[in-house]
Amino acid sequence: MCGIIGYIGNKPATPVLVQGLRRLEYRGYDSSGVALLQDGAITRVRSVGKIDNLAEKLKGQEFSATSGIAHTRWATHGGVTEENAHPHAALGGKLVLVHNGIMENYREIKEELQKEGVECVSQTDTEVLAHLIGKYYAGNLRSAVQKALERVHGTYGIVAMHLDEPERLVAARMGSPIVVGGQEDEYYIASDATPILPYTKKVIFLADGEIADVSRNGIEICTLTNKPVEKKVEELDWDENQAQLQGFPHFMLKEIFDQPQVFQDAIRGRYDLADGTARLGGLNMNEEQMRSINRVIFIACGTASYAGMVGKYAFERLAGIPAEVDVASEFRYRDPIIDDKTLVFVISQSGETADTLAALREAKRKGAFVRGIVNVVGSTIAREAEGGTYIHAGPELAVASTKAYTNMVAVMMLYALQFGRARRVSHATGVRLLEAMREIPEKMKQILAEVDTIKAMAEKYKDYQDMLFLGRGINYPVALEGSLKLKEISYIHSEAYPGGEMKHGAIALLSPDFPVLAIMTKNSLYDKMRSNIEEVKARGAKIILVATVGDERAKELSDDVIFVPPTMELLEPLINTIALQLFAYHVAVLLGKDVDRPRNLAKSVTVE
Ligand code: AGP
Numbered sequence: 001m002c003g004i005i006g007y008i009g010n011k012p013a014t015p016v017l018v019q020g021l022r023r024l025e026y027r028g029y030d031s032s033g034v035a036l037l038q039d040g041a042i043t044r045v046r047s048v049g050k051i052d053n054l055a056e057k058l059k060g061q062e063f064s065a066t067s068g069i070a071h072t073r074w075a076t077h078g079g080v081t082e083e084n085a086h087p088h089a090a091l092g093g094k095l096v097l098v099h100n101g102i103m104e105n106y107r108e109i110k111e112e113l114q115k116e117g118v119e120c121v122s123q124t125d126t127e128v129l130a131h132l133i134g135k136y137y138a139g140n141l142r143s144a145v146q147k148a149l150e151r152v153h154g155t156y157g158i159v160a161m162h163l164d165e166p167e168r169l170v171a172a173r174m175g176s177p178i179v180v181g182g183q184e185d186e187y188y189i190a191s192d193a194t195p196i197l198p199y200t201k202k203v204i205f206l207a208d209g210e211i212a213d214v215s216r217n218g219i220e221i222c223t224l225t226n227k228p229v230e231k232k233v234e235e236l237d238w239d240e241n242q243a244q245l246q247g248f249p250h251f252m253l254k255e256i257f258d259q260p261q262v263f264q265d266a267i268r269g270r271y272d273l274a275d276g277t278a279r280l281g282g283l284n285m286n287e288e289q290m291r292s293i294n295r296v297i298f299i300a301c302g303t304a305s306y307a308g309m310v311g312k313y314a315f316e317r318l319a320g321i322p323a324e325v326d327v328a329s330e331f332r333y334r335d336p337i338i339d340d341k342t343l344v345f346v347i348s349q350s351g352e353t354a355d356t357l358a359a360l361r362e363a364k365r366k367g368a369f370v371r372g373i374v375n376v377v378g379s380t381i382a383r384e385a386e387g388g389t390y391i392h393a394g395p396e397l398a399v400a401s402t403k404a405y406t407n408m409v410a411v412m413m414l415y416a417l418q419f420g421r422a423r424r425v426s427h428a429t430g431v432r433l434l435e436a437m438r439e440i441p442e443k444m445k446q447i448l449a450e451v452d453t454i455k456a457m458a459e460k461y462k463d464y465q466d467m468l469f470l471g472r473g474i475n476y477p478v479a480l481e482g483s484l485k486l487k488e489i490s491y492i493h494s495e496a497y498p499g500g501e502m503k504h505g506a507i508a509l510l511s512p513d514f515p516v517l518a519i520m521t522k523n524s525l526y527d528k529m530r531s532n533i534e535e536v537k538a539r540g541a542k543i544i545l546v547a548t549v550g551d552e553r554a555k556e557l558s559d560d561v562i563f564v565p566p567t568m569e570l571l572e573p574l575i576n577t578i579a580l581q582l583f584a585y586h587v588a589v590l591l592g593k594d595v596d597r598p599r600n601l602a603k604s605v606t607v608e
Contacts, residue, residue, distance in 0.1 A: 002074050002086070002100040003027035004178075005195050006159040006169045008067040008216055009186030014058060017070035020188075020195030021051045026251075026397050026596065026603040027100075027191060028074025031085035034058070035096040035161060036065035042096055042163050046085040050597075067166065069159045071098035074602045077106070078123030088127040090118075090134035094163040095141075097133065099126040100191055101155035101176040102607050109151065125154075133160060141170045142213050146224050149174070155354070155607065159189050169214045172224070173206040176606050177352050177379065180204050185216040192376065192604075193236055194395055201236045205378035234378050250595045252398035252489070256581050257448055259403050260441035263574070265392040266407040267437060270414055276430025277421040278414035284387030285369065290422050293343045293369070296323040299331050299359045300347035301605070303401040303484060304408060308347050309477035310573045311412030317570060318420035318433075328355035329608070331362065338366040345388075345412070346372050349396055349404035350604035351379020358608070360384055373411050375404050389415075398596045399603045400489050402581050405481060409573055413437065436568040440575070443565040447578045450562065451586075454579065457544060457560050458586035461515055462490075468506060468541075469496040469580075470518035470532060472525040478573045479519060482580030489588040489598045499525075499532040510539040517583070519576050520557075522548040523569040533557050546579050 003024025007016045017034050032054045033046030043063070047053040051072060071086035078084035087096040103109075106125035109132055114120070118131045129148065136147035141162045149156070155175030162168070171178050171189045180189050181196045181203035188196045189212065193203050204219065206212055210229055213220040221229040248254035271278045283290075296315050298308030308325045315323040326336070328346075332355065338344070344363040348356045351374040360381060363370050372381050372388030375396060382388065391407035413433070421430050461467070467486060471479030476498045483496035497506045499518065510516070516536045520529045530553070536543055537557060547554030549563045562579045588595050 003072040003191045004069070004098040004100050004157060004159055005191070006069040006098075006161070006171065006189035006214070007187070008167070008169050008214060009182070010066055011186065012063065013065045013068040014063045017068050018051065018055050018058065020190060021054070021070050021072045023195040024191055025051055025072050026399055028072055028602050029597050030073055030075050030080040031082065032070070032072040033085045033087055034068055034070040035087040036063050036068040037161060037163065037166050038063060038065035040163070042093055042161070044087055044089060044093070044096065046082050048080055048082055048085065067161070067169065069096060069098050069161050069169065076102055076607060077125045084122045084124050086126060088122065088124060088130045090127075090130040091137060095130060095134050095137060095160065097126060097130040097158060097160045099129060100157040100606065101174070103129055103152050103156065104154035105152070129156070129158070137162065139164070141165050141168055142211065143226070145170045145172055145211065146226060149224055157191055167215045171206070171212040171214065173210055174208050175354070178206040178212065179378075180206065180212045180214060180219050182219070187214045187216070187219060189214060194397070197236065202233050203236060203378070204231045204233055205383070207383065236377060250398065250589070252400055252402060252585055252595050255396055255398055255403045256578065256585065258394065259406050259578060260444040260448070262393045262403050262407055263410055263441055263444065265394075266410040267414060271417070271434050273431060273434050276427040276434060278418040280389050280411070280414055280418055282387050282389040283371065283415070283418065287422060289369070290419060292341050293321060293419070294341045295343070296321050297338075297342060297344045297363070298323065298325045298347060299328050299344060299356060299363065301328050301353050301355055303405050303481060304347040304349060304356070306477045306481040306484065307405050307408035307412065308345070309480070310409045310474060311345065311416065313474045314413050314416035314570055315419065318416040318425050320424050321419065326359070328353070328359040331359040336362075336366070338363060338368045340367045342368040344368045344370045345415070346370060346381055346385055347408055348372070348381050349375045349393070349401050351376040351381040352604045352606050353381070354606050354608050357381055357384070373408055375407070397603070399598055399601045400485055400595070405577065406574055410437070413570065433568060433570070436571055440567065440571060443567055443575050444578055446565045447575060450579070451582055454562060454582045455586040457562070458583055458590055460560070461542070461544070462587045462590045464513065464515050465493060466509070466514045467492060467494040468509060468514060468516045469494060470499045470502060470516060471496070472499040472529050472532075473523070474569060474572055475519040475521065475576060478576045478580065481577055482517065482584065485581055485584035486587060488601055489584055489595050490591055490593055491599070492587065499529050502532060503535060507535065507539065510536060510541040512540050512542065515542040515544065517544040517546070517580070519546045520554060521546065521564065521572055521576060522551060522566060523572065530557065546576050
C-alpha cells in the first residue's frame with residue numbers, strides 16, 4: 001500500500017523520483033522520502049505528509065545525483081513520523097532501502113540483530129530488513145539482498161542501493177508489485193507502470209521470488225537462488241496523457257467523464273452483432289467446458305464486489321447458471337464448496353488486492369476454473385488467473401473507483417451473453433442486448449450533462465450526517481456502490497438496503513434528518529419500489545430519486561429527482577451508478593474533502 005520508485009541513468013534523479021512519487025501517491029500518502037547517491041555519499045530527505053511537503057524540503061537544494069530511490073508511505077508498522085518514513089538506512093547510511101509490503105517476522109530478526117549490536121532508530125519492519133541486508137553485505141548488493149530475503153516471511157516489493165556500488169540498484173518482489181523498464185542507459189523501477197510511462201512503454205513485471213539487478217547497462221532478472229530468468233517485455237497501450245488530469249479538478253471527476261469512451265474500449269472487438277453473441281477470447285474454455293459449468297462465483301473486494309453482484313444477476317438472467325458473490329477476505333477462510341464444474345471470476349482494478357489474490361489461489365487449489373477480470377495489465381491477479389479479460393479502463397488514479405466499476409460490469413455482461421448464447425439465449429435477445437449496449441455511451445453522456453443539477457442537489461444534502469440508499473433487483477448493487485462512494489470520499493455515514501428489506505429494520509432510522517436516495521427507474525420492480533418510497537415518505541424523510549426521464553410521478557413522490565435515460569433493465573447499473581458517482585463527488589468537494597486521496601484509504605490494498 002506504498003509506492004516505491006528507483007532510477008539510474010543520466011538525468012538528474014530528483015525530478016524523476018519526485019514526479020514518480022506524485023504518480024504513485026494514490027497508493028499511500030502519509031509520508032515520503034528520497035535517497036540520492038552523489039559525490040561519494042547518499043543523501044536522504046524525508047518528510048511527513050503529502051509529496052508537496054517533500055518537494056518543498058528539496059527546493060533550493062542542488063542535487064547532481066543521477067541515481068536514487070524514493071517512497072510514498074501508507075503506514076503499517078510504526079506511526080506517521082519522519083523517522084519511520086522511507087528510505088531506511090543501514091551500515092551507517094551506506095545502504096538504503098525502500099519497501100512496499102509487510103515483513104511478518106521482523107520482531108525476531110530485530111532481536112537477533114540487536115544482540116549483534118545493531119541499533120534501530122525507527123519502529124518499522126523495513127529498517128530491520130535494511131539492517132538484515134547490511135548483515136549479509138560483503139561487497140555484492142544482489143547476493144546480500146538474496147541472503148536476507150531468504151529469511152523474510154511476508155510480502156515485499158523493495159529497491160536497495162549501496163554507496164560502494166553506485167552503478168547498481170537491486171529490486172525484488174514477493175506479493176507486492178514491481179515493474180522495471182527503460183532503454184539504452186536509463187532504467188526505472190516502480191510499484192506500477194504509471195511513473196515509468198513518460199519514459200518508456202516497454203516494461204517487465206517481476207513475479208514473486210524474482211530479483212531485478214538494474215544498472216546503466218541494463219536489467220538482469222534472476223531468482224532468489226540466483227537462477228537467471230528470461231522475462232517477456234510487455235508493451236503498454238496506455239499513453240501518458242491518460243494519466244494526466246486533462247483540465248479536470250480531480251482525477252475522480254476526470255475518470256467519471258472517461259466512462260463513455262472507456263466503455264467502448266471495454267466492448268470493442270469482443271462481440272458479434274450479426275450473431276448476437278459475445279466472443280471474449282481470454283475465457284480459455286472450449287464449448288464442452290463451458291457447458292460443464294454448473295456454478296459461477298464472483299470474488300472481489302469493495303467496489304469490484306458490487307460489480308460482481310451485477311455479474312451475478314446477468315449470469316442467472318442470461319446464462320441460467322446459479323451465481324453468487326463472495327467477499328474475498330471471507331471466501332478464503334470459510335472453506336468454500338468448489339469443484340471442477342465451478343467457474344470463479346476474480347475481479348480487481350489493481351490486480352494486486354491481497355485478499356482477492358489469496359482467494360484466487362484458494363479457488364485454484366480447489367480445482368475451479370479461475371478467470372480474472374482485471375484493469376492493470378500484467379498485474380499479479382491477471383498473471384495467476386488461468387485466463388480472463390482486461391477491462392481496458394486505462395489508469396485509474398483516484399482512490400475511489402468509478403470507470404473500472406463500469407468496465408467490470410461491461411465485461412461481465414459480455415461473459416454472461418457468451419455463456420447465455422451457448423445455452424438458452426436466443427439470437428434475437430442477444431442482438432437486442434448488444435444494440436442496447438452500443439447505445440450506452442450516448443446515454444452516459446446524457447447523465448454527465450446533468451452534472452450541474454446533481455451538484456445543486458449535493459449542495460442541498462451535504463450537511464446531513466446520515467443517508468440511506470435503496471435499490472431493488474439489479475439496482476441493489478447500484479445502491480451499495482453509491483453508498484460506498486459517498487462514505488469513502490465524504491466520510492458521511494450511509495447505508496444501502498434492498499428496497500423490500502428496509503421495512504424489516506432500517507426503516508427505524510428514518511427521520512427528517514436521515515435523507516433517502518432511492519433508485520426507482522422504470523423496470524419490472526418499479527411498482528414494488530414505489531410502494532417502498534411511499535413507506536419512506538410516510539416517515540417524513542427527505543427523498544432523492546433516480547428515476548427514468550419523463551416519470552412525472554417521481555417528482556410527486558420525492559424532494560429531488562435525478563432523471564436518467566431508459567435502457568434494458570440488466571444494463572441499468574451502467575447508467576444509474578454514474579448519477580450516484582457524481583452526487584458523492586460533489587458532496588465531498590463541497591465539504592472540502594481531498595477527493596482523490598480520501599483519509600485512511602489506499603488505491604491498492606496489498607496486505608491482508
Ligand atoms: C473503491 O472505490 C475502493 N477503492 C475499494 O473498495 C476497491 O474497490 C477495493 O479495494 C478493491 O480494489 P481492486 O479492484 O483494485 O481489487
